[in-house]
Amino acid sequence: MIQRVFALINMQLKKVIREPANLFLNLLFPAVLALVFGLSFAGIGFEMFAPGLYAYACIFIIMTVAQSFTDDRELGLLKRINVTPTTSGQFIGSHIVSNLILSIIQVIIVFICSILIGYRPLGGIYGILLAFVFIMLLSICSVGLGLITASISKSAGVATGLSFIFILPQMFFGTFIPLTPTTEVIAAFLPSYYVTSAIESIFGGAAIFNLEIISKLGIVALMAVIIIILGVVIFKKYGKK
């Protein structure tokens, strides 16, 4: 089983590195975003934007996962893998692991870029580790939403467009854009909202194991479990056709 999963993770990471569009979206985009926001708002409140940037990059995993699954389906690769002893769990599990690896790299990139610009997060090493945990849970949510997008998309092109159904609300109501009472209601259903506000607290110097952060961790973990299960079930039922 391990040999299979490792082979699939290796293939998926190569897909990111070797496809220019994937490489840009997954690894260069977070860096560009951090630098652009950092240079635009340095000294006038970049610390307000920085926590949202961690989640921002991770949200785009929805698009790359949806494209990857629809592409593999269109090219008959899902069928071909299905003929081997690989189970759906191993295949989807490998996607989760490869995207967790990507999200860790994304966080490191954003972190380095924001440090270079002058952002100094508080919270110490444990704070950084906890921020990683939040981002990894968001990454699992993104894989699940990507699977749902792939299930309802007939082609990779359609998947790109449809993925914005999940990307846009999270971008506007769950990262760094200030919320109104109305958008706050919507935000309550978005994992990126809890991730961003938790990272804000952690990097703002709050005690890392306070009730607010722990409860947000619980909510995001629960959302991750529900979304990934939903994604797998929907993809198994409708996504393979």
Added chain:
Amino acid sequence: MELINNEKLKSNSEEKVESYTEKAIIVKNLEKRFDEIIAVNDLNLEIRKGELFGLLGPNGAGKTTTINMLVGLLKPTKGSIIIDGLNIKNELQKIKQLIGLCPQEPSVFKFLNGRENVQLFGNLYEMDKKEMQERMDKLFEITGLAEASKRKAKGYSGGMLRQLNLIIALINDPKILYLDEPTVGMDPRARRKSWEFIGALKNQNKTIVLTTHYIEEAEVLCDRVGIIDYGELIALGSPKELMKQHQAKNLEEVFLKITGRRILEGM
């Protein structure tokens, strides 16, 4: 590998067909419905171990649906499938270790090179690294793709992609190999070369199920053929037997006689 002539292959087939006793595939009362459409209807078939069996039929006859059920991609609506003594219903994982599928459209990861593609599938079968390496080298050598094996598949020609498609299907050394239209779109020279290759596989005692539009291909390669139309098996036998039975000069004439008559009956 030197080019083979059709007659040589034909005579091999006829000698071999007598020696098969055990069954590799047993299909009983197989049916597949898609809502109201019956894609495969009450199919009964036995394919012997080491046999090269051809599944022929016009477009939409139910060939690919049948193959998809035999490899476990589709669940039958009714009926049973036994592969090498294992029931597909509850022993699919074991069956998957025994089979290889070469799909009609080359299904390869274009951003990987030839070797990486084959290695990926070898790993999915959890093959021993050394064994995989040796088998891969051999397959690339035989197919003449060794030189291009380190190039990304994105730059491969149609013929090269088909060869890679076939190598992937063979990496786990399957006991049963399904070839779905393996030579479609190939030029005559490349098709001949593939026939040679398939002929060589036959001598390794593999059971091969081949679907093809090229009747000549089936006549040259197959020990027995089954003609399927509207999801039903309408003829079964060795090419020679079918030609004799239908008083035809070649298998193509048999095919046209049988399927053409059904078209007329349906009008």
